[in-house]
Amino acid sequence: MTDAGHILDGALVRGSGETVSRLSPVSREPLAQAPLASAAQGEEAAAAATRAAPRMANLTLGERRAVLLDLAILLDNDGTELATQITLETGCPAAQALSLQIGSAVGLLRAYADLLSDHAFVEEREGRRGGRTRIIRHPVGVALGIVPWNVPVFLACMKLAPAIAAGCPILLKPSPESADSMGLFARMLATLDLPAGGVQSLTGGAALGRQLVDDGRFAKISFTGSTAAGRQVGIAAAQRFARTTLELGGKSAAILLDDLDPSGWPAELWLAMFQNNGQVCGAKSRILVPHARMAAFEDGLAAMIEGLTVGDPRSGGTQIGPVVSLAAAKRIDEAVSADVAAGGTRLTQAASRSEQTCAFVTPSLLRPSRGDAPIVLDELFGPVVTVQPYESEDEAVRMANDHRYGLSGSVWSADPERAARLAVRLKTGTVGINTKKILDFGSPFGGWRDSGVGRELGPEGINAYTETTTLILP
Numbered sequence: 001m002t003d004a005g006h007i008l009d010g011a012l013v014r015g016s017g018e019t020v021s022r023l024s025p026v027s028r029e030p031l032a033q034a035p036l037a038s039a040a041q042g043e044e045a046a047a048a049a050t051r052a053a054p055r056m057a058n059l060t061l062g063e064r065r066a067v068l069l070d071l072a073i074l075l076d077n078d079g080t081e082l083a084t085q086i087t088l089e090t091g092c093p094a095a096q097a098l099s100l101q102i103g104s105a106v107g108l109l110r111a112y113a114d115l116l117s118d119h120a121f122v123e124e125r126e127g128r129r130g131g132r133t134r135i136i137r138h139p140v141g142v143a144l145g146i147v148p149w150n151v152p153v154f155l156a157c158m159k160l161a162p163a164i165a166a167g168c169p170i171l172l173k174p175s176p177e178s179a180d181s182m183g184l185f186a187r188m189l190a191t192l193d194l195p196a197g198g199v200q201s202l203t204g205g206a207a208l209g210r211q212l213v214d215d216g217r218f219a220k221i222s223f224t225g226s227t228a229a230g231r232q233v234g235i236a237a238a239q240r241f242a243r244t245t246l247e248l249g250g251k252s253a254a255i256l257l258d259d260l261d262p263s264g265w266p267a268e269l270w271l272a273m274f275q276n277n278g279q280v281c282g283a284k285s286r287i288l289v290p291h292a293r294m295a296a297f298e299d300g301l302a303a304m305i306e307g308l309t310v311g312d313p314r315s316g317g318t319q320i321g322p323v324v325s326l327a328a329a330k331r332i333d334e335a336v337s338a339d340v341a342a343g344g345t346r347l348t349q350a351a352s353r354s355e356q357t358c359a360f361v362t363p364s365l366l367r368p369s370r371g372d373a374p375i376v377l378d379e380l381f382g383p384v385v386t387v388q389p390y391e392s393e394d395e396a397v398r399m400a401n402d403h404r405y406g407l408s409g410s411v412w413s414a415d416p417e418r419a420a421r422l423a424v425r426l427k428t429g430t431v432g433i434n435t436k437k438i439l440d441f442g443s444p445f446g447g448w449r450d451s452g453v454g455r456e457l458g459p460e461g462i463n464a465y466t467e468t469t470t471l472i473l474p
């Protein structure tokens with residue numbers, strides 16, 4: 001693999017920053033030996049993006065669509081190597097990687113290309129004080145997209161697609177954990193028919209992220225990552241009134257209604273909890289079950305979870321692989337042990353020998369020690385879920401909503417209409433009915449409360465990369 005892992009001012013370049021050394025959580029062999037980008041390269045990229053801004057703004061809508069569709073074709077044709085690399089970096093099971101990591105990005109790029117064909121960059125309204133108004137949506141300017149490691153290509157596309165659609169240059173700042181896969185992706189980006197500096201990608205750590213967030217040349221910052229880092233980004237961006245979208249952590253509830261059959265769960269229920277080994281922002285990690293059927297539901301959930309195939313994620317039959325690192329596995333195991341020590345009950349079997357070698361966390365169901373225990377309040381980002389009883393649908397809604405996070409949610413029932421009536425009462429960005437899906441490319445996605453600020457996807461996603469001017473017409 002080449003170590004020219006970044007794209008800077010139209011060229012593939014080698015990083016001039018530190019060299020990271022990390023073992024794959026899967027193979028235990030070294031990953032990501034390519035050097036990271038340096039502070040000086042961050043500085044150069046900001047200058048190149050600034051130079052590219054007028055030319056990006058002048059691209060026709062047809063040219064913007066063509067770039068999005070070209071990238072979709074590249075990913076569609078050559079995404080397998082990328083998916084395999086992401087499996088090695090994150091533990092994402094191969095059986096999920098091509099669709100979750102790559103297919104989703106292809107779908108998103110095509111959806112934004114479609115949205116562009118009738119997006120309202122200019123809109124006329126009847127004036128409420130007489131006359132008419134005309135609203136012009138201008139490109140916001142140079143954009144910065146900071147992305148985490150868990151779904152790196154898809155999340156990079158969540159940022160670059162609306163930026164290109166709106167006519168903005170964008171610099172991506174992926175995380176060091178995904179240095180190899182984002183190096184492969186940079187090679188695809190380098191072939192796009194865009195002005196130099198139109199799309200750039202510099203992989204680096206939090207220090208590079210902080211430098212770029214503080215750089216006044218970035219008018220727009222779209223950040224996806226943890227709530228703790230997002231808070232720092234939000235505070236720094238507010239100092240200079242940069243426009244921000246913050247897509248942050250979650251601890252989402254799945255409400256199981258009493259008409260479900262615990263001996264035959266809906267097919268996607270386990271994926272709603274454990275897709276990508278639970279390393280999904282919208283994973284359903286709090287399971288709420290009817291008190292009257294608690295024993296049957298707990299037994300049924302435990303049986304489902306114990307039946308999952310844990311193993312090498314490169315093997316096609318594996319449903320649960322390791323998490324991203326030994327440190328993450330240790331943190332998650334310690335959180336479970338702490339709750340068990342505080343009175344919580346582990347309802348699934350503890351780890352078996354072979355699973356403990358790499359960064360495996362045994363998929364677990366836990367009846368927590370208390371409703372406000374850390375295991376219920378904190379995002380674990382691994383294959384561990386809690387189960388709590390509710391007495392009534394009102395109480396289920398209260399329990400789902402009474403939480404600092406509000407990213408996602410789901411309601412599961414034999415009667416989808418009944419589920420939908422309950423779903424509208426959830427104070428969260430997205431609610432799925434009987435599905436693992438946490439978003440749709442054509443509709444807004446984002447969080448309430450500590451899960452973030454702003455929305456991506458759909459027309460709202462394009463508008464997040466624009467500034468408006470309203471003309472008051474006679």
Ligand code: NAD
Nearest residue numbers: 147148149174175205206209210225226229247248249281
């Ligand atoms: P993280 O916050 O540690 O890092 C995310 C990115 O931010 C990385 O590129 C990192 O280098 C950079 N960064 C960290 N601190 C920074 C700072 N102060 N200034 C600028 N950049 C900084 O998160 P992670 O561990 O990579 O990813 C997991 C988290 O991401 C989870 O909390 C998950 O829920 C969240 N996430 C959210 C969504 C969403 O759409 N809401 C999607 C995926 C992941």
